Amino acid sequence: MTDTTSQPITPQTKRNIFQQLELDVRLLGMIGAFIILCIGFNLVTDGRFLTPRNIFNLTIQTVSVAIMASGMVFVIVTRHIDLSVGALLATCSAVMAMTQTEFVPHVLGLGLNHPITWVVAVLVGLVTGTLIGAFHGWMVGYLTIPAFIVTLGGFLVWRNVAWYLTDGQTIGPLDSTFMMFGGINGTLGVSLSWILGIVATVLALLTLWNSRRAKLAHEFPVKPLWAEAVMAVIVSGAILGFVGILNAYEIPSRRLARLFEARGEVMPEGLTMGYGLPISVLILIAVAVVMTIVARRTRLGRYIFATGGNPDAAELSGINTRLLTVKIFAIMGFLCALSAVVASARLANHSNDIGTLDELRVIAAAVIGGTALSGGFGTIYGAILGALIMQSLQSGMAMVGVDAPFQNIVVGSVLVAAVFIDIVYRKRVGAK
Amino acid sequence: MTTPKELRAQGATPMVEMNNISISFGGIKAVDDVSVDLHPGEVVGLLGHNGAGKSTLIKVLSGAYKMDSGEIRINGNKVEITNPRDARSHNIETIYQTLALADNLDAASNLFLGREIVTATGLVNDAAMEAECRKIMGRLNPNFRKFNEPVSALSGGQRQSVAIARAVYFNAKILIMDEPTAALGPHETQMVAELIQQLKAQGIAIFLIDHDVHAVMELCDRASVMKNGQLVGTVDIDDVTDDDLLSMIILGKKPGQDTA
Numbered sequence: 001m002t003d004t005t006s007q008p009i010t011p012q013t014k015r016n017i018f019q020q021l022e023l024d025v026r027l028l029g030m031i032g033a034f035i036i037l038c039i040g041f042n043l044v045t046d047g048r049f050l051t052p053r054n055i056f057n058l059t060i061q062t063v064s065v066a067i068m069a070s071g072m073v074f075v076i077v078t079r080h081i082d083l084s085v086g087a088l089l090a091t092c093s094a095v096m097a098m099t100q101t102e103f104v105p106h107v108l109g110l111g112l113n114h115p116i117t118w119v120v121a122v123l124v125g126l127v128t129g130t131l132i133g134a135f136h137g138w139m140v141g142y143l144t145i146p147a148f149i150v151t152l153g154g155f156l157v158w159r160n161v162a163w164y165l166t167d168g169q170t171i172g173p174l175d176s177t178f179m180m181f182g183g184i185n186g187t188l189g190v191s192l193s194w195i196l197g198i199v200a201t202v203l204a205l206l207t208l209w210n211s212r213r214a215k216l217a218h219e220f221p222v223k224p225l226w227a228e229a230v231m232a233v234i235v236s237g238a239i240l241g242f243v244g245i246l247n248a249y250e251i252p253s254r255r256l257a258r259l260f261e262a263r264g265e266v267m268p269e270g271l272t273m274g275y276g277l278p279i280s281v282l283i284l285i286a287v288a289v290v291m292t293i294v295a296r297r298t299r300l301g302r303y304i305f306a307t308g309g310n311p312d313a314a315e316l317s318g319i320n321t322r323l324l325t326v327k328i329f330a331i332m333g334f335l336c337a338l339s340a341v342v343a344s345a346r347l348a349n350h351s352n353d354i355g356t357l358d359e360l361r362v363i364a365a366a367v368i369g370g371t372a373l374s375g376g377f378g379t380i381y382g383a384i385l386g387a388l389i390m391q392s393l394q395s396g397m398a399m400v401g402v403d404a405p406f407q408n409i410v411v412g413s414v415l416v417a418a419v420f421i422d423i424v425y426r427k428r429v430g431a432k
Numbered sequence: 433m434t435t436p437k438e439l440r441a442q443g444a445t446p447m448v449e450m451n452n453i454s455i456s457f458g459g460i461k462a463v464d465d466v467s468v469d470l471h472p473g474e475v476v477g478l479l480g481h482n483g484a485g486k487s488t489l490i491k492v493l494s495g496a497y498k499m500d501s502g503e504i505r506i507n508g509n510k511v512e513i514t515n516p517r518d519a520r521s522h523n524i525e526t527i528y529q530t531l532a533l534a535d536n537l538d539a540a541s542n543l544f545l546g547r548e549i550v551t552a553t554g555l556v557n558d559a560a561m562e563a564e565c566r567k568i569m570g571r572l573n574p575n576f577r578k579f580n581e582p583v584s585a586l587s588g589g590q591r592q593s594v595a596i597a598r599a600v601y602f603n604a605k606i607l608i609m610d611e612p613t614a615a616l617g618p619h620e621t622q623m624v625a626e627l628i629q630q631l632k633a634q635g636i637a638i639f640l641i642d643h644d645v646h647a648v649m650e651l652c653d654r655a656s657v658m659k660n661g662q663l664v665g666t667v668d669i670d671d672v673t674d675d676d677l678l679s680m681i682i683l684g685k686k687p688g689q690d691t692a
Contacts, residue, residue, distance in 0.1 A: 214559045215559060217559065218559045218560070218562065218563045220559065220562070293555070297555040297556055297558075298554070298555060298556060299548050299550070299556060302537075302541060302545070302548060302556055303546075305534070305536060305537060306534040306536075306537055306541070306542075306545055307534075308536065309534035309535050309536035309537055309582075310532070310533065310534045310535055310536075312530070312532060313531075313532035313533055313534050313542075313545070314534065314545070315496075315516070316494075316496055316516050316526070316528060316532045317516065317532065317545040317546035318495075318515070318516040318517035318520055318546040318547075319545070319546050320515075320517075376534070376535070376536035377536060
């Protein structure tokens, strides 16, 4: 194997602009649909849809489903399904609510709003979610019970475990630090948001630069420099634009005045302050980055996609597909717990119906985002964009004043239509 | 260099011995007390009808199936092969009849599946794997171009060359080829034949499953014929004719035996 004869790398001619930019046409289609949707709602609502305030709300409403959707991508890519995510979220939320309102204050005797309360609650929640997920994965992988059945059972079990744990009561208010994960109660403020935005931009540009260098090092074809520049401008514009919009949503002056009063200070006249990036959005971004790296750059991700493409081939290549199934469902469970933190913190309490119908929203987000139920294909960013599109559709319709039944009718129809368009698209381009 | 035939004559320990292997599925004995062996640099053909148990037998060696009874010895030492990872750790590589490729991944990802090249930080190094893939494909199939497409976009011959590349890249000592030329045209079949000669010269021991008696006569040193899960017999290719092999496959009779 010491022969170094290498394949000549043929420069590809005849490439259109999208190919030169190496952009995923499918992603562009989704972004296009999303932009049309936003502009459409904005016109109908006389400009109320695309205000910093509404974009801020839309973003924090999307986080919980989007976090779970990124995990659902792995589940669906390996030809499984998880119908229990909403119920699992409820159980994790109930466990965390009981931890911070009963266990830490009364059993440990630390009282309400102790500084370590949120840490304990979050850790207990994450461990619970991961263990339940791993248990699902063990039943699917080692006992070979179909995932549909395991998680259909889990759907009933965990929804009612949550009910049993809390006696069906709403548990709240939650720990004040814990509630910072919910969105509006925990934002970074303007300056810190800008700093983070700039750091993120620099990191993104470095990533682009490094991938180009890696390709050049192996003498693979690279994009023309102008295409790299266009990509760099788009990426930086998107990151900084997003931060700018969230910064532009100003804390209402009366609320700001109350904040100052609480600290025993007087608000300076004419002071305005933006909310900036919510912590929950940072969590989502972190999840998206980590999950994308796992999907593309780790062995685990490679095995997940290989197993989805051909389970027998994966097994024959020495991949322990059973253990892999446990890992995938454990990740899903972990992300459900993380979503539970965000969801219950946003509502400021644990309610018995938290996460109801989330399983369907999460699956829909992943599927609209291009995850193929036949396995082997799917992207994290697609699923998150799918979640954003679903949420925009829902809240846009609510703003326009569409009746609740029609909202769900539209969302359901859009799901089916989106998958149909995807099938037609895949046939056109000849992909599977 | 001693030829495999001389090694056998000297009574040298074979590289692979599969002794008294039996495996059954739901009461049907797919492989019934079969013993075969293989010396370095030797090609042993496995012949038989569809369902004779050839693929099942070699899947025991490649770790895809667990045998019910019997033993496997590598260089005289008894080994346990319970999954494909065990087989790979003994430098046993397999080219499956179905190719066992993940259709949604590109050639390099399939070539290195389960044995990825990773960077210092433990992330998969796609650029390095693609470079290695280009090197080996340059030797095996110089016309191969589609490095950045999923293997579902490849032709039968191209897919086959990916599967072959995967088996020979990792310094295999024992190679199992399950109908490697089934999906290939005449030119590519010839390339596989040349590759087998080349690997043989490097001292690699090869089990070749093939339906084509002529190909077996041309490429193999010995042939083991199976029928209904049992071994009809193992013969030296130099001692038999095409017709002898055919009668072993069809009638289950060793040459010299009466055909009743």
